[in-house]
Amino acid sequence: MEMLERPGALSIKNVTKVYDPEGVNVKAVDNCSMEIAGGEVCMIVGPSGCGKTTLLNAIAGFHSITEGSIHLDNQLLCGPEKPIAPQGADRMVVFQHGALFPWKTLQENVAYGPTVQKTLGAKEAMNKAGDMLAEAGLGNFVTRYPGEVSSGMARRAEIVRALINDPKVLLLDEPYRAMDALTKQIMHEALLETYDRTGVTIFFITHDLEEAIFLGDKVHIVTTRPCQLKKTVEVKIPRPRSYETQSSEDFRKLLVEVNEAVHEEAVKAFQAGERELA
């Protein structure tokens, strides 16, 4: 596979986001730059409330940016003349708390994108959704409502719902937060399997450092608010990775490296929180 030709390259240049420019002036993101190659798994790690989600929202087109620009495959998403990116199926978000529509079955949820985009007829969309869910191991649950399945299954279905739209970038905002370690492990294996199959670019926000290293090609550590790129750690552990990878010496070394950088920021974030309360 020619690495350079893969779609889904994100270029984030000097992005600044100030909330409420007239009023309180909270700078969520400050002059943040990142280059994400097409087909790369890019993990964003940083303290809580540091502005990672703001960055994701800017890429997805949910929020405007104040300065800077974001390009997807050399096409401008948002920039000085165009502060808010258009929302589009080329960038699919998997939300922090899950956003499967509770009133639709898993299959209907997955079929939603192609149906409203009219890329497929209603029946074909349902068939494709059923096939893709089966491929993700959810074949027996296609007629279930999201409230009837476990959070792990719901999250897998949500990723399928994103993938059916054939996105260039998958934006994940702490999708496995609050899952137990065993479920997480299964989720990671499923995501890696999906990645190996699709090669989609993954922009993944997390607090879990082991998750970041295990899944990522690169781990971007960002500072506490305002969010800036602090350090990038390249994960040179070959794929496919398995859970044994986590006990390897390389993995441990990377973990220490990432941990040091993150810890510093976490302390800063904590102290800033104390100042705000004092």
Place this chain on the structure above:
Amino acid sequence: MANTKKTVLASLLGETTLVRGISSILIFLVIWQIGALCDDWFGVDILGIGLVPPPTDVFIAFLDVIPKVGYWQSWVASFSRVLTGFIVAMIIGIPFGLLLAVNRYFRGVFFPPFEILRPIPPLAWVPASLIFWPTNEMSIAFVTFLGAFFTIVINVLGGARAINISYLRAAQSMGASQFDLFWKIILPGTLPSIFTGAAVGMGITWEVVLAAEMISGGGTQGGGGLGFFIWSSYMGGSLEQIVVGMISIGIAGYLSSSAIRKIGYLLMPWKRLF
């Protein structure tokens, strides 16, 4: 779900909710009977309800009114008033609430007067509507409508505003048009609140219709409604018949809310999880 093990308590109380419901009603009736007759039996009014007619007497009074056309006309009159007011309130209230939720200009213009009118109890509208509307029937329907309208609107508005923004964002990212967003996301997302509003509104409608019937004298047709039925029983001094009227309203209200629950069950299959 069907293979739940029966506990001793469950088998004592019966397996089905129907059996449980019937037994609790029977127990209630027995206590009522004893309470009502204590004074006669022991000379002491233990439960303090000695003046209330016992269920047996009420039952006899019931048998008495059942063959009478007027009683059933009261049912029909009250039910049609409730349904008229309620259905009109749903037809106007649901779109109105949704518009308040999705359009901030609309909200800016219509929400303030709505909020000023909302705290006025429906019954406070009775005198004004008796003067304003040409017939008694229309006044009652109007007051009934108000009873349900405000509750429905406030629930629809709250429900639509509380829809998880991630649903809207996800739908938009997947290419949903404004039309899709409204019909496929906002409307189903608000449906549970619509039904909450409908259930509460239906209860208020029955309260209002009864009071309005008592005040207005029940209109001019053969049956004056269940409210008027109670009122005329009171005028005629028939305590048993008053209770018959009250129980009739209880049954009517129960039938109405069951109907709403049934419709909700059919329309919201994803809510059948429990």
